[in-house]
Amino acid sequence: MAALWSRARQKTSDEVVVRALYEEHGRALLAYAQRLTGDRAAAEDIVQETLIRAWRNQEKLANGKGSVRGWLLTVARNIITDRIRARAARPPEVPETTTQVPEEHDLAETVVDSMVVMAALDRLSPDHRDVLMEIYFQGRTVSEAAEVLGIPAGTVKSRSHYALKQLRELYGADNPGGARLMVLKEAAA
Numbered sequence: 001m002a003a004l005w006s007r008a009r010q011k012t013s014d015e016v017v018v019r020a021l022y023e024e025h026g027r028a029l030l031a032y033a034q035r036l037t038g039d040r041a042a043a044e045d046i047v048q049e050t051l052i053r054a055w056r057n058q059e060k061l062a063n064g065k066g067s068v069r070g071w072l073l074t075v076a077r078n079i080i081t082d083r084i085r086a087r088a089a090r091p092p093e094v095p096e097t098t099t100q101v102p103e104e105h106d107l108a109e110t111v112v113d114s115m116v117v118m119a120a121l122d123r124l125s126p127d128h129r130d131v132l133m134e135i136y137f138q139g140r141t142v143s144e145a146a147e148v149l150g151i152p153a154g155t156v157k158s159r160s161h162y163a164l165k166q167l168r169e170l171y172g173a174d175n176p177g178g179a180r181l182m183v184l185k186e187a188a189a
Contacts, residue, residue: 018055022047025069029076036080046083050076120167128163131156 033043053075061068121129134145146153
């Protein structure tokens with residue numbers, strides 16, 4: 001029974017100490033924490049954590065060295081610093097959104113498009129095919145293609161013009177493969 005009474009008295013005395021600290025220093029602590037964090041809710045959490053640390057370290061407050069408010073403000077600043085460092089040490093959290101459904105890419109269309117384009121290129125003369133390959137598939141400019149192929153830039157322009165004209169004639173809009181051949185045009189863009 002004596003142990004129960006001792007614990008009840010200790011609990012009451014702890015509550016009195018924390019309540020007295022809050023009544024005397026709570027406003028100053030809250031204002032200080034809110035000024036450092038810019039967030040009222042975070043500042044309230046910091047004041048609560050500061051008072052918990054004061055409760056755990058009552059002997060440091062009672063030893064008479066320095067001011068109690070100075071100790072509390074230092075503890076609050078250290079808590080804020082620890083939170084900032086912890087936030088900087090881990091990557092920011094990205095919230096999940098349930099409205100975005102992951103896209104599934106069907107590669108079948110891409111494969112068919114590639115097959116149509118390659119079949120179309122096979123129907124061109126080697127000179128025309130080489131020019132289109134350099135410009136559209138290698139991504140070279142007219143002058144770069146001319147240098148690689150060893151022909152004048154004007155010839156590159158002429159061959160690409162006639163090659164595309166021939167492809168349009170072979171695979172026009174009324175031809176079933178014509179729509180797929182637009183992939184070549186998109187590659188040029």
